[in-house]
Amino acid sequence: MSKYTSSSTDSGIICPVCGRKKSDDLPFIGNLCRDCFLEKYGLAHVPDFIHITICNSCGAYRIGKQWIYSNPTSLEEAVYEAVYTALLSKIKPVTGIRFVSIKDLKSSAPINTYGEYEFKVLIEGESMEGVVAQKEYIVKVRVSAGLCPKCIRRKVGYHEALVQIRGIGGKLSERDRDIVLDYLDTFPLKLKEQIVDIIDKREGLDLLVTDATSARIIASKISGKFLGKKIETYSLSGRRNDGRRLGHLTISLRIASVKNGDILNVDGEPSYVADITGTRIRLVNLETGKESSLNADQFWSHRITEYTPTDKTRRVMLASKDRSNVIFLDVESGYANTIEYPPERVVNLTNRELREGDEYIVYLTGKAIYIIS
Ligand SMILES: [Zn+2]
Ligand SMILES: [Zn+2]
Known part of the structure; x- marks a missing residue:
C-alpha cells in the first residue's frame, strides 16, 4: 500500500502528510498525526501583537476600555499579568481543538521599562478526541505608560473642561470608540495626564480634562485626525477657594465616524x-x-x-456581461428578478473585479448602477 493512502482498519491508520502510523506515542487529531496537525493548524488563533497600557503610578493595566486593578510589586509583574489577561481574552482554539490554556509565558528580555517586548507563549490544548498537545507562539507586546482614572483623580481632584466626542447621527459606535481610545493612547504622557476620566456614555465618550488649554489641544488633535467639527461653550460655575473665578469649558466634538466604502x-x-x-x-x-x-x-x-438602506440598495449576483449588456440577478428575490444596464452605466466604486457568479451590494438609480461593496 502506498504510504499516502490511509487504511480503514484502526491499527493501520496512517498520516497522509508524514506517512507515519498511528500509535500510543503518535496519537491522531482528526485525520492527521499530532505533529502534522500542530504544524498545519496549530492549537489556537493567537494574536501576533498586543498593546497594553500600565498605570505609571499604581500598576493597574488597561484591557480595552477597562482598567484592572491588582497590586503588582514591579513593572515586570504588572506586564506579565496584563499580557496573560489580554491573551486569555483573545486566544481562541482552532477547529478540532476543544479547549486551550496558557501553560507558560516568558519575555525574551527583562522588563524594567516601557517599550516593546517579545513573549514566548506556550499553549496547551486538548483535541475533541482527548489528545493533549503543546505549541509555542511568539507574541510582540507593546507596553505603554498611562495613568488610570483613579490616580488622575487623586492627583487632580477636579476638572475644568469636558470634551464630548460624538459621531455622525449623534452617536459613536463601539468600533469608533475603540479607534478614538487607541488614538488617545498615543498622546504624550503629559497630555494624557490631563484627562481625569473617560466616561463611556451611550452616545459617545466624555473626556474630563483638568484645564481648558489641554482640552482644546486634545479636541484639536482628535478633530484633525477624524475630520471633526468643534463647538465650544463656556460657562462660569463659581469661585475657587483661592477666589479665582472658576469657569467650565465644554467642547462638543463631532467626528466623521465613517470609513471608505460607507x-x-x-x-x-x-x-x-x-x-x-x-x-x-x-x-x-x-x-x-x-x-x-x-x-x-x-x-x-x-x-x-x-444612511439607512432603502430598496435602492440591493444584493445582486453578476450573471453575465458583454459589450452591450451587464445582467445582474436580485439575490433577495431568489435570483428571479434581473437587472440590466449597459456597461457604461455600471459604476464600480470598489476595487473588486467584476466576475460572473460573484455577489455585490449595489445602489440603483434610474441612470446607473453603483457597485458599493
Ligand atoms: Zn503526520
Ligand atoms: Zn493608577
Missing part, C-alpha cells in the same frame, strides 16, 4: 465615501454621480446623517 446621507442624498483622511473626504453622490472632495468645514456645512 454610505452617508449628505443633505438627504446618499453619498458613497470613496476616501477619507483626517482632513479631507471624497464623496460620490449616488443619485447624481457627482464627485466632491471636502475639507472638514465644507463637510460639516452640509446636513450629515446616517
Whole structure:
C-alpha cells in the first residue's frame, strides 16, 4: 500500500502528510498525526501583537476600555499579568481543538521599562478526541505608560473642561470608540495626564480634562485626525477657594465616524465615501454621480446623517456581461428578478473585479448602477 493512502482498519491508520502510523506515542487529531496537525493548524488563533497600557503610578493595566486593578510589586509583574489577561481574552482554539490554556509565558528580555517586548507563549490544548498537545507562539507586546482614572483623580481632584466626542447621527459606535481610545493612547504622557476620566456614555465618550488649554489641544488633535467639527461653550460655575473665578469649558466634538466604502446621507442624498483622511473626504453622490472632495468645514456645512438602506440598495449576483449588456440577478428575490444596464452605466466604486457568479451590494438609480461593496 502506498504510504499516502490511509487504511480503514484502526491499527493501520496512517498520516497522509508524514506517512507515519498511528500509535500510543503518535496519537491522531482528526485525520492527521499530532505533529502534522500542530504544524498545519496549530492549537489556537493567537494574536501576533498586543498593546497594553500600565498605570505609571499604581500598576493597574488597561484591557480595552477597562482598567484592572491588582497590586503588582514591579513593572515586570504588572506586564506579565496584563499580557496573560489580554491573551486569555483573545486566544481562541482552532477547529478540532476543544479547549486551550496558557501553560507558560516568558519575555525574551527583562522588563524594567516601557517599550516593546517579545513573549514566548506556550499553549496547551486538548483535541475533541482527548489528545493533549503543546505549541509555542511568539507574541510582540507593546507596553505603554498611562495613568488610570483613579490616580488622575487623586492627583487632580477636579476638572475644568469636558470634551464630548460624538459621531455622525449623534452617536459613536463601539468600533469608533475603540479607534478614538487607541488614538488617545498615543498622546504624550503629559497630555494624557490631563484627562481625569473617560466616561463611556451611550452616545459617545466624555473626556474630563483638568484645564481648558489641554482640552482644546486634545479636541484639536482628535478633530484633525477624524475630520471633526468643534463647538465650544463656556460657562462660569463659581469661585475657587483661592477666589479665582472658576469657569467650565465644554467642547462638543463631532467626528466623521465613517470609513471608505460607507454610505452617508449628505443633505438627504446618499453619498458613497470613496476616501477619507483626517482632513479631507471624497464623496460620490449616488443619485447624481457627482464627485466632491471636502475639507472638514465644507463637510460639516452640509446636513450629515446616517444612511439607512432603502430598496435602492440591493444584493445582486453578476450573471453575465458583454459589450452591450451587464445582467445582474436580485439575490433577495431568489435570483428571479434581473437587472440590466449597459456597461457604461455600471459604476464600480470598489476595487473588486467584476466576475460572473460573484455577489455585490449595489445602489440603483434610474441612470446607473453603483457597485458599493
Ligand atoms: Zn503526520
Ligand atoms: Zn493608577
